[in-house]
Amino acid sequence: MADYRAPRSDMDFLLHDVFQVADDWQQMPALAEMMDADTATAILDEAAKVAENLVAPNSRAADEEGVTWEQGAVSVPKAYHGAFKALAEGGWVGVTANPDFGGMGLPKSLSAQYEEMLCSADIAFSLYPGLTSGAIMTLDLHGSDELKAHYLPRLAAGEWTGTMCLTEPHTGTDLGIIRTKAVPADDGSYQISGTKIFITGGEHDLVENIVHLVLAKLPDAPAGTKGISLFLVPKFLSDEQGNLTERNAVSCGSIEHKMGIHASATCVMNFDGAKGWLVGEPHKGLKAMFTMMNYERLGVGIQGLGTAERSYQNALEYAKDRRQGRGAKATQDHNAEADTLLVHGDIRRMLLTMKAFTEGGRAFSTWVGQQLDRAKYAQDAEVQRRADAMVALLTPVAKAFLTDTGLESTIHGQQIFGGHGYVREWGQEQLVRDTRIAQIYEGTNGIQALDLLGRKVVGSQGQLLTPLLETLRAFVAENRNHKTWVTEMATLAAAIDSLEGVSKDVLQKAATDENWINSVAVEYLHLMGYVCYGYLWLRMAIAAEAKGSTPLQTKIKTARFYFVKLMPRIHGLVAAIQAGSRGLFEFEDDEF
Structure with missing residues (x-):
């Protein structure tokens, strides 16, 4: 596997030339004094x-070594111990944590770049600090002052790590039917009993304590999701100074043996009357958990982006070095017995597809991160409102489209390697295995599509779509006669019309066909993804022209590639959406 090199120049270009995030930060009192362009670069x-x-x-060796379980104790790869300790000592576990509790307090538009680098380096490793970051955010937003003061400094410092315990053996997405119970105790705590599965980092030996955020139901809980509460349940109890005292009644029953992310401990966790404390209000646990889901789902999307970047770097190095066959006469190297793979059109197609998806995905994750920052920190109520709407709409796209295109990119990289991409020694197959899970956890991509089309678009009667359409149309109107991009602007304008048109069509058809939404939701999400990438590629191309830097000429060329080779995919998506549920529900169950 090629040595990973972080795409720093592209990140700086996006932050400062395309999105001008430092201007945003200066309008936000919470960020103005601590964050500027120079600080971000450093x-x-x-x-x-x-x-x-x-x-x-460490990534390759850690994947080979994996994690082990013995009598409830889980050991992670040896190299992870020193790496995690160094990460924690550098303050990197608490990059987004509240500075009041020892965190860096970075805005999401900036931390998204760090997350991508960590995911490119090793997804499995990134999950230990990543889940801790999610636990920190949830506790900071909803925990009592006592819980925050006790747990947040240690979580932000990486002394302890965190988890989210949602899924149970009989339920995945349908959390309303969870069976984990919470019984009030006389001292104000609760006794938590139940089993959770697929718990990332549920047990490991990186740190001395693990803080679990657990969804459970109180004895008087109403049925369904309205009866879910959230509890903090530590592996070890601790005194007021944070010294560990006794082991809590929580244990790891086993670990999963998975297709990928072998070095990440995925655990079955048993809570047997474990002591826990309520986080937030009774029966409002799902709402509390979902306040950080927008961040977490973008984070999972960034996992797909990170593996796509690593795949591109690997495949490009291989294609430049590997000699195989002859290209067209004009490209032949007569001093060698064969040409490099780069002379072949199909190799170029795959490499440029990866490049367009990766750089487009980085722009998309930065853009969504900017909306999250505005929604959290903006002083202007209208700016905050629009950002909230954009976040609600684009979060499922960020999770699903980034991971779908991430898998496509890792498979393209594997194809470029040929047989060497299928064997373990080159490392490319690890990227395919590792990125596959990102399409599944944090809500499968099919669920993300249903959330987008069913809850966000149809559920709002199209209102949540309005800020996005207005943003895209304003950009086209401003640049319609741009001397370089007239053709592409017209293509984007037509694509926006198609997105709006099929949205209106779905709103109408869903009223009479109950299967319409679930039949076309994935195609709809992909359509929105391609349209958004088209908008972002033109933003990048125009910014690259304005900057006039020679290295940025490749940005302009990649934008043209995107519009001639990838943007046309929307036509098939539109046709599939317009077909609705036809072809899917003519079959009886026994005909499958």
Whole structure:
């Protein structure tokens, strides 16, 4: 596997030339004094060193070693111990954590770049600090002052790690039927009993304590999701100074043996009357958990982006070095017995598809991160409202489209390697295995599509779509006669019309066909993804022209590639959406 190199120049270009995030930060009092362009550059430069030198070199060996379970104890790969300790000592576990509790408090538009680097370096490793970050955010937003003061400084410092315990053996997406119970105790705590599965980092030996955020139901809970509460359940109890006292009644029953992310401990966790504390209000646990889901789902999307970037770097290095066959006469190297793979049109197609998806995905994750920052920190109520709407709409797209195109990119990389991409020694097959899970957890991509079309678009009667359409149309109107991009602007304008048109069509058809939404939701999400990438590619191309830097000429060429080779995919998607449920529900169950 090629040595990983963080795409720092592209990140800087996006942050400062395309999205001008520093201007946003200066309008936000919570960020203005601590964050500017120079500070952001310095942070990301250090983050690149962490990813390149501390994390990436361990990825292959850690995958081979995996995790082990013995009598309830879980051991992670040996190299992870030193790497995690160094990560924690550098403050990288608490990059987005509240500075009041020892975190860096980075805006999401910036931390998204760090997350991508960590995911490119090693997804399995990134999950330990990543889940901790999610636990920190949830506790900071909804925990009592006592819980925050006790747990957040230790979580932000990486002394302890965190988990989210949602899924149970009989239920995945349908959390309303969970069976884990919480019984009030006389001292104000609760006794938590139940089994949770697929718990990332549920047990391991990286740190001395693990803080579980557990969904459970109180004795008087109403049925369904309205009866779910959230509890903090530590592996070890601790005194007021944070010294560990006794082991709580929580244990790891087993670990999963998975297709990928072998070095990430995926655990079955048993709670047998474990002591826990309520986080937030009774019966409001799902709402509390979902306040950080927008961040977590973008984070999972970034996993797909990270593996796509690593795949591109690997495949490009291989294609430049590997000699195989002859290209067209004009490209032949007569001083060698064969040409490099780069002379072949299909190799170029795959490499440029990966490049367009990866750089487009990085722009998309930064753009969504910027909306999250505005929704959280903006002083202007209208700016905040629009950002909230954009986040609600685009979060499922970020999770699903980034991971779907991420898998496509890792498979393209594997194809470029040929047989060497299928054997373990080159490392490419690990990227395919590792990125596959990102399409499944944090809500499968099919569920994300249903959330987008069913809850966000149809559920709002199209209102949540309005800010996006207005943003896209304003951009086209401003640049319609751009001397370089007239053709592409017209293509984008037509694509926006198609998105709006099929949205209206679905709103109408869903009223009379109950299967319409679930029959076309995935195609609809992909359509929105391609349209958004088209908008972002033109933003990048125009910014690259304005900057006039020679290296950015490749950005302009990649934008043209996107519009001639990838944007046309929307026509098939539109046709599939317009077909609705036809072809799917003519079959009886016994005909499958």
